[in-house]
Amino acid sequence: MTTDIETISMLRDSLERYTAEQYDFLKRWRVLEQPAGYSAAAWQNYAEFGWLALRLPEEEGGLDGDAVAQGAVMEVVGRRLLMEPLLASALLATGLVVKLGSPGQQAELLPALAEGRLKLALAHEEQLDGQSCWVEAGQLTGAKQGVLHGDAANRLLVTARDERSELQVYLVDATGEGVERQAYRLVDGRRAANLRFFGTPAERLGDEGSPSAADVLATAFDEASVALCAEAFGAASCLLEITNEYLKVRKQFGKPLASNQVLQHRMADLYMLKEEIRALTRTAQQAMLLPAAERGRVVSGARAYICHAARNIANEAIQMHGGIGVTEELEVSHYFRRLMVNAALFGGRDWHFTRFVESTLKSA
Template sequence: MDFDFTDDQLALRDAVARWVDKGFGFERRHHLAKAGGATRAVWQELADLGLTGLAVPSEHGGMGFGAVEAMVVMEELGTGLVNAPFAAGALVAPALLQAAPAEVQAEWLPRIAERSALVVLAHQERAARYRLHHVSTQAQRSGDQWLLTGSKSVVPAGDEADAFIVPARLSGAVDATDGIGLFLVRPGTAGCSVRGHATQDGARAAELLLQACAATLVCEQGFEVLEEAVDIGIAALCAEGVGLMGKLTAITVDYMNTRKQFGTTLASFQALRHRIADVKMQLELARSMSYYASLKLGEPAPARRRALSQAKVQLGQSARFVGQQCIQLHGGIGVTDEYIASHYFKRLTMLEMQFGDTLHHLGEVSTRMQDTAGVFG
């Protein structure tokens, strides 16, 4: 199989890398995090590069690129530790909106492509434990409109978003896969309360409370659409994680080549060199599974879902190992807020929890291994 990138994909990678080098240094990132994590301005700069239209179909003003291009962009954003809601707003949201009626698509997809709108998925509920089908938020028809009642937690960039896509139950039990609809909610609508807060990795999230809040129907049979969009989000996280781990490893190697102990550099100690070799092995395992995840996004749902869970398991294991080893190799400076490595470690820790932690996805892989005991069988 040919894993070489095309010329267009390499050009896209270079364009993002140049912006990261010139426009998003650690000093800017650290300032944004200390100021509360608001990154709408960063989102608009990514839009100026044309990146917010990456996954938007061309008929709606976007570029209509696929999973590999998204992976290339996310890896570079991870390398630069860019804390903008790019995956949420430019990859996950367009996938959900493409299931909407034509008039809803025409209203929102061009606005995403041209940077004037940030739409994010608000799906997590307190008792769900990462189960997408656990939806207690209720949707009721009232005349010619839908009213939603319920709450959602840890909505990415929730207090900066222009709209939310909210799964809500039309019928059935709270854990049923049938009867889940997707709705679009605008902040500021009567009955919609948004409470923003900073996150540990220097970004922002919000708690969303809906009390008979008017919403626009995206689709009535929304569970499969939600699954596919979340898989797109997982693939994006895997690519971002590869960028984060690659940069953190490079920072650690550079530190070991300059920091001296007992009159010689840390890099001269064989035991520490072996630990870096183990770190690089985990990085390459994560990279290969990131490629695997992106390539499997076009597969039928059963194969796709298992592949993405496998990739998320490897991401969690690699992120934990690489993060902990690199911080330990730095010593005390590695956990200080003023030093760049600590911020990479925080973001890697957050990635492990998003869209299901390692134990959750290990269970998903186990459940889907029906006919074989081999992980890749």
């Protein structure tokens, strides 16, 4: 799975042009006010431009995009704080169908995903009460929590144990029999859902010839973590641009704040953090080509540090803006909240730091 540099550059440029014209901060406000929590019109535009086909094989009309190509999309997601389920459906769930789905399932699902007619969401996190999901005689029982865009998905990919206690991924109709969805809004404005299943009809994703679901999921979660690293870089870059401009125009005692040497040094430190995020994101993207053990160590190390660095940048941006930095009307607060939510997805900073340390000790 590779994508050449020219294609990646064209992909990034097209995304940046579209979002600059159609998804500025004020237009994003209107998206936030919509009950669905995302723009259906923007989602259809993404499909028409071919962005939803990023993970599809070339023979299916897709780009077969690698981690670098996915990162180009996610950087723009971070810069513009896009609300649509690009990560949840177009990257993560579509990738699972490509890697794990049977030929028949791929023929059914992939065209609909690329055209934007179908939105998938992965339900993996178990409820805090420890109630797990299992499938018996083709019926799914159990509960999942914190399913990103789980309220907007037409169908769900649910991880559950089969009759042999092996982890599998099951395809479920989100509005079908025995599905209970509790939708809610996250602090960054995106939506999620808690799910309960009561004997819900479930179709295993894949067949007997498919690879191990556990292995495919492990790779998919690393891919999602790398994508979030790229999104953090996009958000951090935009935060610094906004803060730098604010310091130039905001005056105190007759002088711009940018003339204050202490603030200059603080901004220089933040730019160094941003460049570290860039470098570690590129390293994590390259690590997706490594064997699983080494890949996991590099990805988790990068993710843990990037979560820490991005939070520092967001904190400093708010501090330099003063009291208005935490208001709804200022975009700085929206970047802060997006970074905080992302830091808890797919393991979170503490989980990735622990994994990095354990992997490093094993390889020593």
